[in-house]
Amino acid sequence: MERNPLRRQLQLMRKSLFDQGYLDEQFVQLEELQDDTNPNFVEEVVTLYYRDSARLVLNIEQALERKPYNFHKLDAYMHQFKGSSSSIGAKKVKAESTLFREYCKSGNGEGCMRCFQQLKKEYATLRKKLEAYFQVARQAGPMETACRPK
């Protein structure tokens, strides 16, 4: 009984993440992969993502401190970052990544820098939201969190 409000809250949180464009279809794919044999799959993947991508973000940051910019390298890092981000369905982050790569391709250093700042913001925001989401999910109980329809 007490779970229901939690579940409802969870559902709302989830919905808002999608509605606000933080997450996309891919996240649903992750949820669908979560089941009894893999009860915390989504959280595991997201955790892994944040852990691994932190390294990439750092690399990019360092690369942006060295002038002139090595666009090729920046692009390579971002390509990787984008791949990861898209794997968990991080929609806004992915969009910023794409933009960043465009700037790299056109050699726009300013654009890259600006874009990267925005990207970090989105990245951090999403992380906070997901952490909160998972916290509620854990409290609400492992069942059904992944299967909720959009």
Next chain:
Amino acid sequence: MTVERIVSETKDQFPIGMRVLAVDDDPTCLLLLETLLRRCQYHVTTTSQAITALKMLRENKNKFDLVISDVHMPDMDGFKLLELVGLEMDLPVIMLSANGDTKLVMKGITHGACDYLLKPVRIEELKNIWQHVVRRKKFDRKVRNNSDSQDKPHADSGEAAGIGKADNSAKINKKRKDQNEDEDEDLDENGQDNDDPSAQKKPRVVWSVELHRKFVAAVNQLGIEKAVPKKILELMNVEKLTRENVASHLQKFRLYLKRISCVANQQANMAAAVGTADSSYLRMGSLNGLGNFHALAGTDQLHNAAFRSFPPSRVLGRLNTPAGLGIRGLPSPGTIQLGHVQNSGHSSNDQSKLQSFIPGNHNTNILQGMPMSLDLDQLQNNKGVSHIGELPTANRTAVFPVSGSLIDSRIAGFSNNPLLGVTSNSLMLEGSSQQANLHASNLRDGVSAAGFQNGNTLSNFASIDPVSSQLRDSKADLQGQAAPINCNAGPMIRSVPQEWSAPRKDAPYQSHLMSSSVNSSIPVNGAMVQLDQCLDRNNSIFHRTMDSDSIGPLNFVDPLSIKHSEGLNSAAMEPPVIEKEGYLMYQLRPHGNHIPDNIGSLEDLASAMMKQDQDKGKPTAGNFRHNSYSHRTCI
């Protein structure tokens, strides 16, 4: 015993339990991939390092059924891994990348990938990957059976020996290639084997561009369906080449064709492209660039249409047609639709257009392909050369496939390397959406070598330009020479990779080959014809995902050498050897060919392509980027 039972049960339930090796340096993606694959009920092994993957594969070749690998990896390039796996283990490999660039996709396919998936990968896509395993088994069997039925039983042993030795020989061959530019010398290696092929280990025959061209010409003459090693051998009239050599080469060739068509067919939408509504193209376009590539590859229709229909001159004309050139407008990156490659016969208008393209006129690369189109008549189904012309009607994309084919044929013609043939397929592609600016001016001759600028693929295609000029001269030669290359590219590619890396450093001989090949009559015709044949078989030959821009210069650069080149050197007809990624690429650039006005769009494409090239280097006419693959040991 229990284990055996389990194993056999698993096999019976194929695709359940299919053993997949997943390679990706990104842990998030790898975990996701693994979970997805497990959900599909495959048996999954993962590793984040390509080197480890290779080790595992080499330890036991029968341990896995399929390999899925990321393209960008720190310890080894995904394409390299792809080549090695294909060559050494002959396992189907699926590439995975977050980057859906047409060029990359093309590169993947030309390197022999069965499929190219975009990240984030979805389970639906993974559910179907088992087909690659089945297909490969079936095709290999079929091809082998076919060749067996036609050839003596020796062929198999010869082939097996050849294949078996592929890994070892490749390296040896590479060295040999460096030393022997002359194909005849290569043949000497096999001279001794004539007596007892099945019993002795034969030195591999290096299928140089020249040799391959002859092979293709012979096959074209006979008709791919009827080509028997014995007759091919007779037609080729090369000393010291044995029937077994030809047989295995033929087998690989056929395998390649089939593979291409499989790839092409995979993209169902593509099929639509050729003769169907444009919407299919659009759909293709939506395939994240992947589709396009396949789309071009062709649906049978496409092939038929494109190739058949192009009468040599007409083809060119078609290319000119804005529709074709219209690729620019293609929604999807490079879905080049043959558009309506309808069999409407050759429109006379096209002819005129073609004229302009005709390589004789120094047309753009595409045109180069055109000259080959002269032989199109020979193409089996002259359904209507008009396709090219029609392409314009079709979604702009249409053109390319045709052109692609032409190019392919062209490329095949002059590309000594079998790779070139391959490139042609890739050439077609280029439609990377990025190139949007095709400037007519750049299109110098219509096909500015740039062809596919975005990156890598461009370099792959040697600009046809130089070829075109040659084509002019050697239209006759076109017959069937070039074409096969395209077709061959497939199997060639596999074998080539090994060679390619080697040649990288030794550009010289490449260029040598290239120039020679280029200078010699460009077997465009042959290519065309071949294309036709190939097309019939493989819709996929023209996978060209052409971005609107990409049509540009058909750079027939070895697709393997994806690096787009540092620009095509303007050396007229000089075959600068550009090593990209270790591949020598010859970029044939049209020498100051004039592109007739109608080619406009084509020019635009070319220019767009050129432009992109310019980022890397200036595409110049007459650059030959020769792929080091010119010598491919297909056997």
